[in-house]
Amino acid sequence: PFFIAACARYEDYPIDLEQLSEEERLVIRFSHVVGEDTPKGMAARKFAELIKERSNGRIEVQVFSNGTLYKDMEELDALMREDVQLIAPAISKLTDLVPELSIYDLPYAFDSLEEVHEFTESEAGNRLKNLLKKHNLIALGLWDSGFKQISNDTRPIEHYKDLKGIRMRIMQSDILAEQYHVVDAIPRKIDFNTVFQSLKKGDVEGQENTLTNITSKNLYSLQKYLTISDHGYLGYFLLFNYDFWKKLSKEDQQLIIDTLKEVQEWQWNLAKELNDQKLREIEDCQCIDIYYLSEEEKKDWEKRFSPVYDYYAHRYGEYYIRNLPKNLK
């Protein structure tokens, strides 16, 4: 129903929008939970603009940010029901559905964002993405938020032992829970859009996130201490409802794939730049105590977290761990 006949190249056929019936227009509803000024929020807008321009306005990507349409725990179901056609959830939030994906949550699984990208494009990464298909989902790209840092209100976290007894907000992922269990902290799975309230009320004392998320939700205004630990990756799959995707014409699919590829490159640079910029802003504001883990300390933390790898391997096998770039070197 969505197709325009024989549209070989969009620019060859300028479209008179007035002439288009509702059926010929294609609307893609894209819901996400973060602010507009984050790497995800900005890339979503850019993707929508480019698609509109390149389809001469025939394809409209409607972006709903800040969880206004669906919250964290709702957006995946909404996508599976096709109430929305596209979401970009943190991969951690897909791990109840496809637990193998929690490989991305393992502490210090990746030394750099380049390693994350390499892994995602590898045979192991493709195998992982394919697991989503049987849930009627197709992953068509990866956007970065960046590496997570730890903030809290109780004490400076300079050593992993300092995490003992601290109630930490985490995303919905058992591996993230395990990461805190092994250092005797108390993980709590909480919806992203209620983290601020939960910190404020004292339900949790700390949280882990990327600097762009920490600043865009003003979380640091409630926290005394920040540890730059870079201990875990936070990134997103661009997930379409698979039935919806299969109904699109080959030309529309190609346009979306090409545009996503271009936006992805742009987004990766943007995420890096914004996280660096936010770090400088937080340093300059002198409103939170910052501790930077040295490379040596990071190695110590990584060692301490090795039971989390055992937990993963025991449940989901060794294959994905063996294929992490750091283990292939």
Ligand code: LMR
């Ligand atoms: C979180 O829940 O902390 C993040 O997944 C939010 C996001 O989408 O970046």
